Amino acid sequence: MPELVTATAACELRDLGRVRYAEAFVLQQQFVERRKRGEIPDQLLIVEHPHVVTMGRNAHDENLLCAPELLDRAGIEFHRTDRGGDVTYHGPGQIVGYPIFDLREWKRDVVAYVRGVEQVLIDALAEFGIAAGREAGATGVWTEQGKIAAIGVHISRWVTSHGFALNVATDLNYFRYIVPCGLTKPVTSMQALGCQADRDQVVAAVARSFARVFDRELEKL
Amino acid sequence: MIDVIMPQMGESIVEGTLTKWLKKPGESVERDEPLFEISTDKVDTEIPSPVAGTLGEILVQEGTTVGINTVVGRINDGAGAPAAAAPPAAPPPVAKAAAPAPAAPTPAAAVPVTVEPAAMAEETAGPLSPLVRKMARENGIDLSQVRGTGAGGRITKQDLEAHIDGRSAAPAQAAPAQAPAQQAYVAPPPPPPVPQAVVQQAPPAQQAPPPPRTQAVAPVQEQAHFRGEAPAARVEPMSVMRQKIAEHMVFSKRTSAHVTTVHKVDMTRIAKMRDRVKGEFQARHGFSLTFLPFVMRATTAALQAYPLLNSSIDGTNIIYHRDINLGMAVALENGLIVPVIRNADEKNVVGLQRSIADLASRARSRQLRPDEVQAGTFSITNFGSFGSVFATPIINQPQVAVLGVGTVEKVPVVLDDAIAIRSVCYLALTFDHRLIDGALGDQFTQKVKSILENWSEEVL
Numbered sequence: 125m126p127e128l129v130t131a132t133a134a135c136e137l138r139d140l141g142r143v144r145y146a147e148a149f150v151l152q153q154q155f156v157e158r159r160k161r162g163e164i165p166d167q168l169l170i171v172e173h174p175h176v177v178t179m180g181r182n183a184h185d186e187n188l189l190c191a192p193e194l195l196d197r198a199g200i201e202f203h204r205t206d207r208g209g210d211v212t213y214h215g216p217g218q219i220v221g222y223p224i225f226d227l228r229e230w231k232r233d234v235v236a237y238v239r240g241v242e243q244v245l246i247d248a249l250a251e252f253g254i255a256a257g258r259e260a261g262a263t264g265v266w267t268e269q270g271k272i273a274a275i276g277v278h279i280s281r282w283v284t285s286h287g288f289a290l291n292v293a294t295d296l297n298y299f300r301y302i303v304p305c306g307l308t309k310p311v312t313s314m315q316a317l318g319c320q321a322d323r324d325q326v327v328a329a330v331a332r333s334f335a336r337v338f339d340r341e342l343e344k345l
Numbered sequence: 346m347i348d349v350i351m352p353q354m355g356e357s358i359v360e361g362t363l364t365k366w367l368k369k370p371g372e373s374v375e376r377d378e379p380l381f382e383i384s385t386d387k388v389d390t391e392i393p394s395p396v397a398g399t400l401g402e403i404l405v406q407e408g409t410t411v412g413i414n415t416v417v418g419r420i421n422d423g424a425g426a427p428a429a430a431a432p433p434a435a436p437p438p439v440a441k442a443a444a445p446a447p448a449a450p451t452p453a454a455a456v457p458v459t460v461e462p463a464a465m466a467e468e469t470a471g472p473l474s475p476l477v478r479k480m481a482r483e484n485g486i487d488l489s490q491v492r493g494t495g496a497g498g499r500i501t502k503q504d505l506e507a508h509i510d511g512r513s514a515a516p517a518q519a520a521p522a523q524a525p526a527q528q529a530y531v532a533p534p535p536p537p538p539v540p541q542a543v544v545q546q547a548p549p550a551q552q553a554p555p556p557p558r559t560q561a562v563a564p565v566q567e568q569a570h571f572r573g574e575a576p577a578a579r580v581e582p583m584s585v586m587r588q589k590i591a592e593h594m595v596f597s598k599r600t601s602a603h604v605t606t607v608h609k610v611d612m613t614r615i616a617k618m619r620d621r622v623k624g625e626f627q628a629r630h631g632f633s634l635t636f637l638p639f640v641m642r643a644t645t646a647a648l649q650a651y652p653l654l655n656s657s658i659d660g661t662n663i664i665y666h667r668d669i670n671l672g673m674a675v676a677l678e679n680g681l682i683v684p685v686i687r688n689a690d691e692k693n694v695v696g697l698q699r700s701i702a703d704l705a706s707r708a709r710s711r712q713l714r715p716d717e718v719q720a721g722t723f724s725i726t727n728f729g730s731f732g733s734v735f736a737t738p739i740i741n742q743p744q745v746a747v748l749g750v751g752t753v754e755k756v757p758v759v760l761d762d763a764i765a766i767r768s769v770c771y772l773a774l775t776f777d778h779r780l781i782d783g784a785l786g787d788q789f790t791q792k793v794k795s796i797l798e799n800w801s802e803e804v805l
Contacts, residue, residue, distance in 0.1 A: 181364060181382065181389050183678055189731045208389035210678050233355030234388040261710035263387040268631050279354075279390040280379065309706050310633045 133229055135166040135340035137331050145176040145203055145214065148222070152285045155224040159283050167224040168334055168342070170327055173214040176201040177302060180276050183210035190301055200301065207286035209263070209276030211302045217293035217313070219326055223334070227282040230338060234279055238263055240337050241288050245273045247333040248290075248326070252319045265290075269317060270310035290314075292326050346419045347396050351405070353413040354385055361385045362410040363417055368400045374420065381417065398422035408584040408679070480505050586680040597742045602778035605737040607771050608790045611798050612753050615639050616768035622805050630695060634804070636770070637673075637727050638697035640750050643796035645669050645690035648723060651789045655722045657743040658780055672721030672741055673701060675708040676731075682708050683741055685721040694804045729753065735771040745780050748793070749773040 143151070148171050158164045177200055179188065188211055192202045200213075214220055227237055242258055245265045249256045249272070256273075259266045265273035273290040291313035299311045314321060335342045351361050361383040368374050368381075380394040398420040405417040480486070480502065491500050491508045583591065619634055626634040648655045648669050657664045671689035675682055684704040689697065707713050724741040729752035738749040751771035758767045772793060776786040 181384070194732070206389060208384055208387040231355075233357070234385055234390060235355045235358055237355075238388055261712045262706065269627065270632075275387055277388040279388060281377075281391070281393065309702055310627065 133166065133340055135168055135225075135335070135338070135342050136164070137168045137170070137342045137344045139170040139327055139344075141172065142174065142216075143171045145173050145178065145201060148173065148220075149203075149205065152222050152224065156280065156283050156285050159224050159226055160281055166226060166229070166340060167222075168331065169222040169224065170330075171220050171222070172216060172218060172323075173220055174201065175199055175213075175215040175298060176203060177211065177213050178203045178205045178207075179211045180205060180207050180209040181278075188302060195301060198301070200298070205286070207276035207278045209274070212274050212276065212289065213298050213302055214289055215294060215298055217291070217295065217315070219290045219292055219323065219330065220287070221290070221330065221334075222287045223284055225284040225338070227279070227284065232282060234277070237284065238275060238277060241275055241277075242273075244330060244333045244337045245288060245290055247337065248329040249314070251329045251333075252314060252321050252326070254314060254317055254319060266309075267312055267317065270312035272312050272314070272317075290326070290330065291316075292321070292323060346401055347398065347422050348416045349380065349395060349418045349420055351383065351411050351413050351415045351417055352392060354383070354388075354390055358385055358413065360410055360412045363405050363407060364389065365407055366400075366403055366418075367391070368394075370400050370402055373397075373399045380420075394420060396420055396422045406582045408582075584679060586677075586682075590680055593742065594739055597739050600742055601740050601745070603737070603740060603775055604778045604783065604786065605773050605775045606783065606786050606790060607735050607773045608787070608794050610770055610772055610794045611758075612636065612768045612770050615797060615800050616753065618800065618804065625805060626695075629805070630699065632698060632702040634694075634698060635701070636729075636753055637701055637725070637750065638694045639797060639800065640748070640772070640793070641671055641673075641686070641689060641697045641701075641725060642692075642694055642802070643793045644723070644725060644748055645671065646796055647789050647792035649690060650792055651785060653781060653785060654746050654776070654789050656745055656780070657722075658745065658777070659743075663780065666722040668720075668722065670720050670722045672724035672744070673704065674724065674726035674738075675705045677709060682713070682718060683721060683724055684708050684713055684717050685719065687720070694802065723747070725750065729770060735773045737773060738775045740775055740777060746774060746776040746786070746789075748790075749775070 140148070140151075148169070152169065155164065155167050155169065159167065175198075177188065177195055179202075183204075195202050200215075223241070225237070227233070231237070239258075242263070242265055246256045246258075249265070249267075254267060254272075256265050256267045258264075262271075263275050264271050265275075273288055275288045276286050278285045291311065293315040294313045296311055296313060296316060314326070331342055331344075334340065351363070354361065362385070363381060364384045365382040367379050374380055374394045374397065376395070376397040377393040379391040380400070381392050383390050383392060401419040401421040403418045405411050405415065411417065481491075484505075486505065486508060491504055615636065619636070619639075623634045652665050653663070655666050655669055657666070668688055669690040671686045672683040673686065675684060684707075686692070686697065686700045686704065689700075692700065704713070704717065707717075721741060721744060723744055724738075724747045726736075726738050726747060727750045728736050728738075729750045732752055734754075735751040736749050738747045740747050749772070751773065753768050753770040755766050756769050757764050758769065759765075760767070772790055774786055774790045
């Protein structure tokens, strides 16, 4: 039997380094518009944000544990944004991934997409010997020691934006501004779990895993 | 009118939460322009309008979770609407036949669109007031059959009432054409089940009716639209949970004679112990050690010493509860809930911390069972985690007291005439002065304080 050969769709990988949240947001929107018009293939944008706390569309103020002024004083930016999920923190030592993905060319299923993003991170963490998995009802990637990656997605006409944040060497103290102590499961990072991998290694693993899970040919730009 | 429905955003998805209407009733919308947003599993999705027209009515309010294919609103697509009534900027009417376009690449278009029976079309001369339009709609009246006596042949409320009277006098005449439409349109769906506790569980897919408050909100929105001005304020209906919270808070304030007493507690001993063991604690149990389980443990001991704090009032009787079931306030995305740790006095610090982590996490993911938010006998609220030094909490009825825990802070204190740095927090006890006298409230809080300051129990 001859093997059935199918062309794998392309996905451009752009590691943009450190980008402020507001700028990355505008950039995402530009990519989303171009993706909707079919001018570009799927994108995987990788960034690192300076300290920022963001609130999703459904988050309410009471979820933020301190006044925005206090964040400001601590040198943390604050943004309201249109992704799913509630409040989260991004900062140095974290790999933030924004897949701009047309789900019509994959599966028209938003939950399958989120599960897929979780799988990408679970597989990538496995490469570093970290056992991670899912928790029912709590989207994200979890280890025994706590949540290691957060996910929040926005979809417009089946094109995705926002995405995931993986704690590589994040200073976990910053999560205190948003998580009421004693009332949630803890947050952790690869470093806190004893993994010393550097950022580029982790980005490469995430990219490989992404290509495999979503069946995309990654082209690094 | 075109029905707008909750689309299915994936195979396994049976329901979605409507999080935001991007248009107000009366506002015009282009075909494919984002109309509302839904949320499923941390994914927010913009849903485009299936047709061009004006948003006629909103049937599912923001924050409501409904099954897929539930009609969430209706769009007046302009077909058959009186030209004079249409706003000047309204887009040209779109042929109804063009509406169901299964091949179109937008989520909403992939979804069946139902077309309203022609009998409902409002074909009249002259403008109509929102009231008249609403009456006609609710009574299934074809306005072209009504003779207007108002200015310029305009149909008034009186004309409509006369027409309704006349129609019921000769029902055989109008019934065949209008009855089905009326049935489909007016028959109110069963009201949503009222949850027992303040827990907002998604209703099952089949029971997804628009909440009754739609009716109450409509006039405000119509009025704003009628004036044709941008509204100075935004009207947003409360979620069911918010309504319950509002009701309970006022009910409690009305019921109990609230008094709050505040005691300062030196937490240094516990802070040091926590610093010493927290690494191993985390490694051994998989969750971190906070101050809260210590306060809970001290509270259950104090409740055993002063059982009146663990009671309820029933008329002129006092009910002393045998069990100590500690409620703990958990902040949610848009509300709060008080899950209960049953028989909290039987748990040590590890067990309490485990319950705290478990209940809080499941409260946030909306996975608490109804019995886990019931039968509390005393509550604790940890506003210290939000940075509050002390607050005056409201009693969770039918309990008679609530303990608020302030933030633990290092402060300079005078100790043996020398300035020392100690970890200090304020405990605020709000009690029902109908039953508990100030002296008892203070004795109780002093007991909690004394246990915390002289902590002797091993944690690991």
